Structures are given as structure tokens and as C-alpha cells.
Amino acid sequence: MQRPPFSALAGVYDAIMADIEYGDWAAFILEYARDVGLTPVSALDLACGTGALTAELESRGLSVQGLDFSPEMLEVARARLPGVSFVQADLRDFVLPGRFDLLTCVFDSLNNLTEPADLGRALSRMALHLKPGGLLAFDVNTRVGVRDLWEGEVMEGLAPMQGGREVHYHWSHHYDAPTQLGTVQAICRVDGEEFIELHTERGYDVADLEPLLRAAGFVSWEFCEYPDYAEPWPQSPRLWVFARAALHQVEE
Structure with a gap:
């Protein structure tokens, strides 16, 4: 029986993805933040799925919330982390109270936005939910990937x-x-x-992402590879992106 994406999969997702290095990803993100002079206290984990990265961020002392479009994935996340607030919403138009020091969106979640205009909308929402000078961290599969x-x-x-x-x-x-x-x-x-x-x-390359980040209101960004922050090469299958919000932001 065919089911909508990330619905029935929620019940078996953690079993299939048991070897995914969420803890190393969290360390990778937070080390980058420290290296650029940030000490995040609050975080919003976007497209959080079953809450695996959310749990890693919480275990490192951050006050974290999770957001995902799939109610089935969120049901698993809430069972895993009963003390964490999870919100069901669309990346393209979500609105939450308050802003965050750090936003994360990992495991090529943004590649599921197959229209560049939709990715641009999501990045704009992310910029609006960051505190001044806050950091967005995400990864994407490139066109080659x-x-x-x-x-x-x-x-x-x-x-x-x-x-x-x-x-x-x-x-x-x-x-x-x-x-x-x-x-x-x-x-x-x-x-x-x-x-x-x-x-x-849809795969996204540096040339695709830069104008979208600029239009969304980010003031600086860096593309690199995991796990050593190396500069991507033309055939890199996956990019990590770290983007900074403006120090002075206009209210929505």
C-alpha cells in the first residue's frame, strides 16, 4: 500500500537509520558555532523527524524545540522526548513565538522542497526566527548527490x-x-x-543557494564539507551550510 512521505515510515525510521551519526552532527554544528564566537542557548530543530538530532542538542544543554510537517514522525519524537515542545508545521510558512540562537535542519531535509521558490520561502522563515547574529546550520544534497x-x-x-x-x-x-x-x-x-x-x-549547489540566502536576509554564509569543514569541491555530493542572521533585524 502506498502511503504519503514520512507517514508509515515513522514506525520503522529509527531502526533503519540506527547508524546515522546524529551525535557527531550535533558536535560538528556546535563546534562551528564556538569557532565563530557563538554560544547557543536556544535551538529550533527544523524537519526534526523522530527527534534524533533534537535529543542530541538537548543532551548538550540547549533549550530546544522541534518542528516537522509529519504528525507520525512527531508522535515518535514526543515519545522519545516528552519534555520537549514539538510543533507540526510547514517549513515554508511556519510562525513561532520568539526567536532562537540556533536553527538546524539536517539529513537533506531541504532537498524535499523541490521548487527553488519554496526553498527560498523556507529560508526566509528561518531568518525571521533567528535572534540577531544567530546561526542557521543545514545540509543539502547537491545536484551530483x-x-x-x-x-x-x-x-x-x-x-x-x-x-x-x-x-x-x-x-x-x-x-x-x-x-x-x-x-x-x-x-x-x-x-x-x-x-x-x-x-x-532536488539537488542544490552553491550557485543555487547563494541568491536564496541573500534574498532571505542572511548577511553571511559559509559552505563546507563534513566532518572537517573543508571547502567543497565541484563534485561534492553534499554541502553543509552555516548562515548568519543580521545583527539588527527588522521585525516581521
Whole structure:
């Protein structure tokens, strides 16, 4: 049965993604912040999913909130972090009270915004939710990264779940050159029950992101690679972006 993106997947997501280095990503982000003279106290984790990065930020002493479009993913996040506030909202038009020292949006979440205008809208919302001089940290798959997502175009395996169950997953990738969109067909099976989700991404390069960051109101930004902050090369499959809000901001 085909389901909307990030709906049925919520129940098996953490099992399949158990090896993702969220803790290292949190350390990477906070080390960058320290290196540019920032000590974040408050954070908003955007497209937070099941709350894995949210938990890492909270464990490092930040007052953190999470936001995601998927109610199913947020249900898992709330169970994981009952003391954290989570909000269901769209990245393109979210409005929250207050502003934050740090905004994060990881694991190529912004690639799901396949129209550049929608990405621009999301970046504008992010800029408005940062305190003066605050920091936005996100990663994106580049055009090359979306085109060449996995060697062999398939990811398959068995992952253990709580209670002794297992999820069998078979994810296949198709790249459509005319539209420059990549689509992952995610097939998952647990206890004989099977579901399918389709996830479509557009890749974004430095040349795509710079005008969008500028139009959104960010005053400076840096592109780098994980984990050593190296300058990206033309064929980099993934970029990390650190963007700073203006020191003096106009109220919305």
C-alpha cells in the first residue's frame, strides 16, 4: 500500500537509520558555532523527524524545540522526548513565538522542497526566527548527490526493531534527467505487512543557494564539507551550510 512521505515510515525510521551519526552532527554544528564566537542557548530543530538530532542538542544543554510537517514522525519524537515542545508545521510558512540562537535542519531535509521558490520561502522563515547574529546550520544534497545517490541505485537490508521484530527494507533510486529530480521508492515490510513511500528531492549547489540566502536576509554564509569543514569541491555530493542572521533585524 502506498502511503504519503514520512507517514508509515515513522514506525520503522529509527531502526533503519540506527547508524546515522546524529551525535557527531550535533558536535560538528556546535563546534562551528564556538569557532565563530557563538554560544547557543536556544535551538529550533527544523524537519526534526523522530527527534534524533533534537535529543542530541538537548543532551548538550540547549533549550530546544522541534518542528516537522509529519504528525507520525512527531508522535515518535514526543515519545522519545516528552519534555520537549514539538510543533507540526510547514517549513515554508511556519510562525513561532520568539526567536532562537540556533536553527538546524539536517539529513537533506531541504532537498524535499523541490521548487527553488519554496526553498527560498523556507529560508526566509528561518531568518525571521533567528535572534540577531544567530546561526542557521543545514545540509543539502547537491545536484551530483541527487543524481548519484547510491552506488547501484539500491539500498536493502534487515534492521532490528524493539520487541524482537525486524523490518526488511528495499529502497531504490531513480533520477529523471529532464526534471533533475531524484525519487526514492521506499518499500518496507514488518510482520508480513508492507508499505511503499515515494520521496522526491532536488539537488542544490552553491550557485543555487547563494541568491536564496541573500534574498532571505542572511548577511553571511559559509559552505563546507563534513566532518572537517573543508571547502567543497565541484563534485561534492553534499554541502553543509552555516548562515548568519543580521545583527539588527527588522521585525516581521
